[in-house]
Structures are given as structure tokens and as C-alpha cells.
Amino acid sequence: MSKLLKSMALVAVMSMSALTAQAQDGPLKIGYVNSERVLREANLAKAAQLKLETEFGKRDKDLKDLEAKLRTAADKLEKDAPTLAEAEKSRRQRDLVEQDRDLQRKRREFQEDLNQRKQEELSGVVERANKVIKQIFDNEKYDLILQDAIHFSARVDITKKVIDALNAQK
Template sequence: MKKFSSKVLLGLVIAVAGFSASAQEFKVGVVNLDRIFREANSAKAAQTKLEQEFSKREKELTDMAAQLKTQSDKFEREAPTLAESQRTSRQRQLVDQDRTFQTKRREFQEDLSARKNEELQLVIERANKVVKTLAETEKYDLILQESVYVNPKHDITDKVIKALNASR
């Protein structure tokens, strides 16, 4: 009976040792997408491209807002001295201009948001290819993109950013 229990105990020790050895081989990495969007050259280039593409429309909106504010301030100063018909007419004109401005601003925001999503999706696709290549070459079992807490030894964001910058 003692031989049997020592053999079982030896078997359990070997099984536990084998399990812990295989658990140590499980390799995990974590990628921080926010850092990639801030630090990768392709993300910075996308941001510059968007700024150039939308800067003219943004300036037009800024100018339009300033003009509307100037006209509104002028109306506020002059309103007490205007005839009722003039006051009503200028109020309608200001309301129409404000409506036009709000519509243009909303269209601008929608267009900018859509283009930003397109550009960020391209960055994500490139980053995912780099992550997949990195996972295959360095034998990662699992790579996560979002997490609550990451031990710095598992953070591979720097490697991904370097590889992205090198591939551009």
C-alpha cells in the first residue's frame, strides 16, 4: 500500500510540475490602442491629413460664427432704436443665418467624424497586421487590446509602434 501511495504522490508531483511548466509557456501581450493613435507615425500622418483636409471648412465656420456674433451684438445695441418692422426683419435674418451656421457646423462635424473613423480604421488595420505578425514571430498565445490593468512586462505597445513606424 505504501508503494502505491508513493507512486500516486510521485505521479501527482510530475503532473503538477508539468502543468506549471505549461502554464509558464503561456505568453500574453497587451496593446494600448490609445498610445498607438497618439504615437505611431501613421496615426500622426492621418491626423495631419485630416487637419489639412478640413482646415478650410473649419476656418469658414469660425469666420461665419464671428460674423454672426458681430451682427448679433450690433442688433442688440441698435434694437431699441429700430422700428418694429426693421427689428423683426433683422431678427429673422439673424435666425436664418444662425440656422445656416448650425447646419453647416453639424455637416462639418459629421463629415469630420466619418473621415476620422475611416483614417483610424486604416491605422487599426495596419496595427492588427503588425500585432498578428508579432504574435506569430514571438510565439504569443494571446494578445489583448483593452484591459483594466496591465503588468508592464506584458505591454507590447512599444514593439507594435516601432514595427508600425518601420513599415511606413
């Protein structure tokens, strides 16, 4: 069994024994939060997405324009190839390969920059969401709040409550 599975099994056993002990004091209060839904629906997350689109929109458009220009040049070369001298045809092919390589490099850099910024923006949203979840946990006296469970009942889903609390913050 892998270390991760052993760790998960140990945590599950410890959690169950703690919950069993707690159950003797009264009914358990358990909540579930769908993190993906919070990151998709909370106003803070939507604002972060809009900020990223604004920040990276021009670069994305420039890359698409460059790609269209390269495609047009490749089509033109294919059309003109039968009438071109072999040296000219080779020169144009080398130019296209070099331009394509440059485009791929720019696309990779763009994706890396976008991913880094997305992580930065989302980490702020996650941090605030976790604070809201902790407040709900404390204020409403939950025994356990889970994030991203495989199966859950709608009766324990507090995702909407978390989203509403995040949206209420300024």
C-alpha cells in the same frame, strides 16, 4: 444578466480553460497593446491626423469666421435695437435666426463629414496595427495578446514594440 455580459463571461471561461491547458506545456507568453496609445503615437496615425487637419482646416476656419460674423451682427442688433423701428428690428432678428440655423446646419454637416473621414483614416491605421500585432504574435510565439485591458502589468505591455514596428513600415 445581459447577453453581452453572458458572452463576455463565456469567452473568459473558454479563454481561461484554454490558457490552463496551455500552461501545462510551459509558461504562458501574454502581451498587452494599448490601442489608444497606438492611434495617438504611431507615425501613421499622426500622418492621418495631419491629413484630416489639412483636408478640413479651411472649412473649420470658414465656420469660425461665419460664427464671428453672426456674433457681430447680433451684438450690432442689440446695440441698435432701441433706435430701430419695430419692423426693422423684427426683420433683423429673423435674418439672425435664419443665419444661425444655417450655421448650425453647416456645423453638423462638417462634423458628420469629419467623423466619417476620421473613421476611414483610423480604420486603415487599425488594420495595419492589427497586422503588426499578428506578426509579433507569430514571430515571438505569444499565447495571447490583449487589447485595451482594464489592468495590466508593464511587463506584458508591448505597445511600444507595436508602435516601433508600425513606424518602421513604409
